[in-house]
Amino acid sequence: MAEATEKAVCELLADSLVAHGVSHLYGLVGDANLFMVDAYIRAGKGRYVACNHEASSVLAAIGYAQVSGNIGVATVTHGPALTNIITPLVEGVKGCIPLVVLVGDTPPHDLEHLQTVDQRELIKATGAGFVEMRNPGTAMEDLARAFRLAAVERKPVVFNMRVDLMWEKAPAEKPPVRQAVSIRAVAPEGEMFDEALGMIASAKRPLVLAGRGAIEPEAKAAILDLARRLEAPVATTLKASGLFHGEPFNLGVFGTLSNPVGADTIMQSDVIIAFGASLSWLTTVSGAYIKGKRIVQIVGDMQENARRTEPGLVFVGDPALTARRIIEVLDEAEIPGSQATDENLRKRLEAQAEEFATLPTLPETTPGTVDLLATLRHLETAVPKDRVLVTDLGRFIHTTWKVFTTTEPHNFVYSAHYASIGLGMGEAIGAAIAGSDRTTLLVAGDGGFMMGGLTELSTAIRENLDLIIIVCNDGSYGAEHIQFLRKSMDPTTSLLFTPDFAAVARSMGATGIQIRDNSEVPVAIEAIKHRQGPVLIELVLDPYKIDS
Numbered sequence: 232m233a234e235a236t237e238k239a240v241c242e243l244l245a246d247s248l249v250a251h252g253v254s255h256l257y258g259l260v261g262d263a264n265l266f267m268v269d270a271y272i273r274a275g276k277g278r279y280v281a282c283n284h285e286a287s288s289v290l291a292a293i294g295y296a297q298v299s300g301n302i303g304v305a306t307v308t309h310g311p312a313l314t315n316i317i318t319p320l321v322e323g324v325k326g327c328i329p330l331v332v333l334v335g336d337t338p339p340h341d342l343e344h345l346q347t348v349d350q351r352e353l354i355k356a357t358g359a360g361f362v363e364m365r366n367p368g369t370a371m372e373d374l375a376r377a378f379r380l381a382a383v384e385r386k387p388v389v390f391n392m393r394v395d396l397m398w399e400k401a402p403a404e405k406p407p408v409r410q411a412v413s414i415r416a417v418a419p420e421g422e423m424f425d426e427a428l429g430m431i432a433s434a435k436r437p438l439v440l441a442g443r444g445a446i447e448p449e450a451k452a453a454i455l456d457l458a459r460r461l462e463a464p465v466a467t468t469l470k471a472s473g474l475f476h477g478e479p480f481n482l483g484v485f486g487t488l489s490n491p492v493g494a495d496t497i498m499q500s501d502v503i504i505a506f507g508a509s510l511s512w513l514t515t516v517s518g519a520y521i522k523g524k525r526i527v528q529i530v531g532d533m534q535e536n537a538r539r540t541e542p543g544l545v546f547v548g549d550p551a552l553t554a555r556r557i558i559e560v561l562d563e564a565e566i567p568g569s570q571a572t573d574e575n576l577r578k579r580l581e582a583q584a585e586e587f588a589t590l591p592t593l594p595e596t597t598p599g600t601v602d603l604l605a606t607l608r609h610l611e612t613a614v615p616k617d618r619v620l621v622t623d624l625g626r627f628i629h630t631t632w633k634v635f636t637t638t639e640p641h642n643f644v645y646s647a648h649y650a651s652i653g654l655g656m657g658e659a660i661g662a663a664i665a666g667s668d669r670t671t672l673l674v675a676g677d678g679g680f681m682m683g684g685l686t687e688l689s690t691a692i693r694e695n696l697d698l699i700i701i702v703c704n705d706g707s708y709g710a711e712h713i714q715f716l717r718k719s720m721d722p723t724t725s726l727l728f729t730p731d732f733a734a735v736a737r738s739m740g741a742t743g744i745q746i747r748d749n750s751e752v753p754v755a756i757e758a759i760k761h762r763q764g765p766v767l768i769e770l771v772l773d774p775y776k777i778d779s
Contacts, residue, residue, distance in 0.1 A: 236402065236403060237400040237401060237402060237403055238400065238401065238403040239266070239397065239398045239399065239400060240364075240367045240370045240392075240396050240397050240398070240399050240400075240401060241266035241267040241269075241270050241397045241398065242267075242270045242403075243367075243370050243371050243401060243403070243406070244267045244270070244333070244370055244371070244374060244392065245267055245268075245270035245271040245273075245274055246270075246274070246371070246403075246406050247370075247371040247374045247375065247406040248271055248277070248304065248374075249271070249274050249276040249277065249406075250371075250405075250406035250407075250408050251302075251374075251375070251378050251406075251408055252301075253271075253277050253304045254276075254277045254278065254301075255277060255278050255279075255280060255295055255304070255661075255664060255665070256268070256271055256277060256278070256279045256280070256304050256305070256306060257279075257280045257282060257287075257288045257289070257291040257292045257295070257303075257304070257305045257306075257660075257661060258279065258280075258281065258282065258288045258305055258306035258307060259281065259282055259283070259284065259285050259287075259288050259306075259307055259308075259312065260281070260306075260308065261307070261308025261309070261312055261335060262308060262335070262394055263308040263309045263334075263335020263336065263337075263392065263393075263394035263397070264306045264307065264308050264333060264334075264335045264392070265308075266397050266398070267306070267333065267392070267397065268306060278664075280660070280661075280664060280690070280694065281690070282657070282660070282687060282690055283686050283687055283689065283690060284315065284657075284683070284686050284687070285307040285312045285313075285315040285316050286315050286316055286318060286319050286657060286683070287656070287657035287660065287683065287686060287687045287690070288305040288306070288307055288316070288657075289305045289307075289316045289319035289320065289323070289330070289332055289387075289657075290319045290322070290646075290654055290656075290657025290658045290660075290661070290683075291303075291305065291657050291658065291660045291661035291664075292304055292305040292330050292332070292661055293319065293322060293323050293326070293328050293330065293646075293657075293658050293661065294621065294644050294646075294657065294658030294659060294660065294661030294662035294663075294665070295661030295662065295664060295665040296328050296329060296330060296661075297328065297641070297643075297644045297645070297658070297662065298619055298641050298642070298644060298661070298662045298665035298666045299641075299665040299666075300641060302329045302330065302331055302378060302381050302382060303328070303329070303330045303331075303661065304330070304331050304332075304333070305330065305331075305332045305333070306332065306333040306334070307332070307333075307334055307335070308334075308335040308394075309334065309335040309336050309337050309346050309348075309350070309394065310337065310345075310346025310347065310348055311346060312334070312335070313334050313348070313350055313353060313354075314348065314353065316332065316334075317353065317356075317357055318649065318651055318654075319654070319657070320332070320354070320357040320358075320359045320387050320389070321357045321358065321649050322646070322648050322649045322651065322654060323359070323386065323387040323648075324357055324358040324359055324386050324387060325358075325648035325649050326645065326648035327385040327386060328385070328386070328387065329381040329382055329384075329385050329386065329387070330381060330386075330387035330388065331374075331377050331378055331381050331387075331388055331390060332359075332387060332388070332389050332390065333374075333390045333392060334350065334389050334390065334391055334392070335392055335393075335394050336350055336391050336392060336393045336394065337393070337394060338393060338394060338395035339393070340395075350389075350391055351363075351391070354389045354391075357387075358386070359386060359387040359388060359389055360377070360380045360381065360384060360386060360387070360388035360389065361388070361389050361391060362374075362376055362377040362380065362388060362389070362390050362391065363391050364390065364391060364392040364393065364396065366396070367396055367399040367400065367401035368401045368402070370392075370396075370401060371404070371406045371407055372407050373390070374390055375406070375407045375408055375409040376409060377389075377390040378408075378409065379409040379410070416531060416532070416547055416548050416549040416552075417548065417549060417552060418548050418549065418552040418553045418555070418556040419529070419546035419547070419548040419553060423544060423546075424546060426544065427527045427544045427546070428557065428560050430502055430525045430527060430544070431461070431502060431504060431527060431557060431561075432560075432561060432564065432566045434461070434463075434501055434502035434525075434569055435501055435569060435571070436463075436499055436500045436501050436502075436569060436571045437461045437463040437500065437501070437502045437503075437504065437569055437571060438463055438464055438465075438466065438482075438496070438497060438500040438502070438503050438504070438571075439454060439457060439458040439461065439463050439464070439465045439466075439503075439504050439506075440465075440466050440467065440468070440485050440503055440504065440505040440506070440508055441454055441465070441466075441467050441468070441471050441474055441475070441505075441506050441507060441508065441550075442467070442468040442470065442471050442505065442506065442507040442508025442509065442514075443468065443470040443471050443507060443508075443640060444506070444507025444508065444530065444531045444550070445471070445474075445506035445507030445508070445529075445550040446471050446474055446507070446640040446641075447550075447551075449551040450506065450507070450549075450550035450551045450554070451474055451475075452551070453550065453551040453552075453554035453555050453558075454506055454550060454551075454554050455475070455478065456554065456555075456558060457504070457554040457555075457557055457558055458480070460558050460561055460562075460568065461504075461561075461568060461569055461571075462568030462569045462570050462571055462572045463480075463504075463569060463571050463572065464480040464481070464482050464496055464571065464572055464576065465478060465480060465481055465482065466481070466482040466483060466484065466485035466489075466493060466497070467483070467484060467485065467640075468484070468485060468486065468508045468509075468514050469484050469486065469488060469513070469514075469632065469643075469645070470640070470643065470645050471507075471508075471640045472484060472632075472636065472637050472640060472643045473636065473637040473638045473639040473640055473642060473643060474639065474640050476636075476637075476638045476639060479572075479577060479580070480572045480576060480577070480580070481580075482496055482497065482580075483636075484632070485497060485514060485520065486513055486514040486515065486516055486520065487513055487516055487629070488629060488632050488633060489520075490583060490633075491583065492576075492579045492580055492583045494520075496576065497520050498520070500524060500571075501524060501525065502524065502525045502526075502527065503521060503524055503525070503526050503527070504527045504529075504557075505526065505527070505528045505529065506529050506550040506553070506554065507529070507530065507531060507550055508528070508530075509530070510526070510528060510543075521543075525543070525544075526543025526544065527543065527544050527546075528543055528544065528545045528546070529546050529547075529548045529550060529553045530545065530546070530547055530548075531547070531548075531549070531550070532547060590608055590609060590612070591604070591605045591608055592605070593605050593606065593609065593749040593752060595749075596773060596776060597773040597775075597776060599747050599748075599771060600747065600771050600772050600773040600776075601746055601747065601748065601749060601752070601770055601771065601772065602776075603627060603630055603703060603770065603772055603777055604630050604634070606746065606749075606752060606770055607630060607631065607634045607635070607674075607701070607770075608634055609752050609756065610701065610752070610755060610756060610759065610768065611634050611635055612756070613755075613756040613757075613759040613760050614635070614670065614672055614699060614759060615669070615670045616638060617638050617642070617669050617670075618635070618637065618642065618669055618670045618671065618672050619637075619642045619643075619644065619662050619663065619666040619669050619670070619671040619672065620635050620637050620642060620643050620644065620671075620672050620674075621644040621646065621655055621658055621659040621662050621671060621672065621673045621674075622644075622645075622646065622647075622655060622673070622674050622675070623646060623652055623653065623654065623655030623656070623673070623674070623675035623676060623679035623680070623683075623684075624646065624647045624650065624651065624652045624654070624655075624676075624679060625652060625675070625676030625678065625679055625703065625709050625710075626676070626705075626709035626710060626713065626777060627674065627676055627703040627705075627709070627777070628647070628674075631674045635672060635674070641666075642666065642669065644658050644659070644662045646658045652676065652678055652679035652682060653678075653679045653680075653681075653682030653683040653684075654679075654683060655673055655674075655675045655679060655680075655683070655684070656673060656675065656680065656683045656684040656686070656687045656688070656691075656700075657683055657687060659671055659673040659691075659698060659700075660687060660690055660691060660694070660696065660698075663691070663694075663696040663697060663698045664694070664696070667697070669697075670697050670698075670699060671696065671697065671698050671699070672698075672699045672700075672701070673698065673699070673700045673701070674700075674701045674703065675700065675701070675702055675703070676702070676703050676704075676705070676709060677702060677703065677704040677705065677706065677707075677727055677729045677732070678707070678708045678709070678727055680700075680702050680732065681727070681729060684700070684702070685732075685735065688700075688735075688736060688739055688741065688765070688767070689739055691741070691765045692739055692740045692741050692764065692765055695764050695765075696764070696765055697762075697764075698765045698766075699759055699762065699765075699766050699768070700736075700765065700766065700767040700768065701767075701768045701769075701770065702732050702767060702768070702769045702770065703770050703772060704729060704732065704769055704770060704771050704772060705772040705773065705774040705777055706726055706727050706728075706729065706772075706774055707722070707725050707726050707727055707774040708725045708727065709774070709777070711724070711725035712725040712726070712774050716775075722774075726774070731745060731769070732745070732767060732769040733745035733767055733768075733769045736765075736767035740764075741764060741765040741766065741767055742758050742762060742763075742764070742765070742766040742767070743766075743767045743769070744758050744766070744767070744768050744769070745769040745771065746768065746769065746770050746771065747771045755768045
């Protein structure tokens with residue numbers, strides 16, 4: 232039988248996804264995308280993960296992208312499906328996360344179609360890219376352009392595909408794959424860089440900081456070599472957590488989450504050399520951590536530069552090449568090390584690590600509740616160290632980030648770029664699939680879990696994910712509860728009436744443990760250690776006694 236010379240557009244798009252190496256497609260089908268999804272599944276080259284809500288599909292792609300380092304891919308149908316993904320698209324835009332989202336669209340001639348909406352304008356408002364599938368003959372070329380834009384511009388790109396074109400025929404040619412242009416910045420030069428070199432050479436207590444823009448292996452190696460040459464401690468932004476795991480002079484997270492020794496060392500530093508870090512108000516503690524210090528900041532592009540908020544010397548440069556260039560100049564000038572990484576700092580860091588390793592006693596709290604920090608510390612002992620950490624947003628989050636550390640940046644999934652609660656579970660699904668060789672831990676609040684967690688718990692169970700979910704149930708919307716109390720007002724409006732999350736999890740086929748008393752903590756630990764499939768641990772907390 233002769234090979235077909237034409238294929239339906241829905242099949243051509245599936246072929247294009249395969250050609251782009253899409254190993255996982257997250258989605259929810261409707262009349263405008265179901266045949267494309269079916270063709271992708273039948274091709275047998277990738278895995279389709281069905282979600283229960285369109286927003287979760289895109290969030291799963293975001294979680295997958297953060298853990299895998301690849302472009303996340305999702306698909307939904309038209310109209311209300313598209314309006315359901317507005318918040319996840321904004322989250323992806325603010326996080327500079329490359330995604331391609333294949334979205335259906337209604338026929339332009341059907342003016343009375345109930346789901347017609349101006350999709351281009353909606354997407355434009357989110358800041359995401361928009362690529363229109365022009366006609367059947369350009370379908371694969373247009374989709375290739377969407378992939379390239381997502382990679383180059385580091386943001387979500389919506390690929391808009393009309394439902395009335397899905398069964399139109401076009402030549403079955405080899406799908407084009409537009410490779411993203413490889414643009415590597417060089418090491419900076421010029422008078423201003425000479426000034427920066429002078430600042431670094433004269434530093435008495437330098438500190439080297441790395442952000443998410445400097446986590447690739449070559450950059451990490453060069454930055455560590457620079458720190459050793461300067462005899463300077465290292466630190467990371469929150470989103471680069473774990474980059475320097477195991478290094479003797481690693482201060483941990485630089486910013487509002489700094490540990491005591493790290494905070495003290497940061498305050499004593501005189502020059503900070505920051506690679507791939509935007510120096511946001513959270514990283515700098517509203518400027519307090521860099522006040523009076525000389526700053527040398529190396530960013531990968533001007534987009535990153537536009538987000539910085541503090542003064543200093545800023546250069547667009549490749550992190551690895553720039554670090555190597557600084558080392559070269561220091562060696563040529565025979566500049567000695569700073570001796571900032573002395574025995575005293577080593578002992579202080581070691582003592583702090585030993586103190587943290589000592590488990591706290593579980594304190595008595597309000598009857599029917601447990602203490603957040605102490606309980607999380609005990610649960611942490613049962614969770615594998617090489618874990619993927621995903622957090623929703625809430626007043627529990629700072630405690631969680633301090634207790635559950637990660638061993639490398641791709642093991643940390645940040646879901647708070649848009650400061651929205653309810654995004655964690657969707658991202659945890661994609662993260663757990665991308666990091667299937669590791670355990671994924673999601674920590675969420677009761678309000679956020681009611682929004683998105685219960686919706687997708689069945690997805691996690693169906694996919695049999697190695698997922699541990701800790702729900703911090705304080706029976707309230709935490710931020711709002713705090714604001715009422717600060718004004719000495721009745722916080723009743725901020726209170727929630729949630730179900731027994733553990734019982735709901737059990738009814739759906741997962742393991743569910745509710746902790747209302749310290750005696751139940753060992754039961755939860757055993758459930759985590761012997762889990763088979765998703766486990767949900769519900770911590771019942773007193774909303775009036777949470778130290779965030």
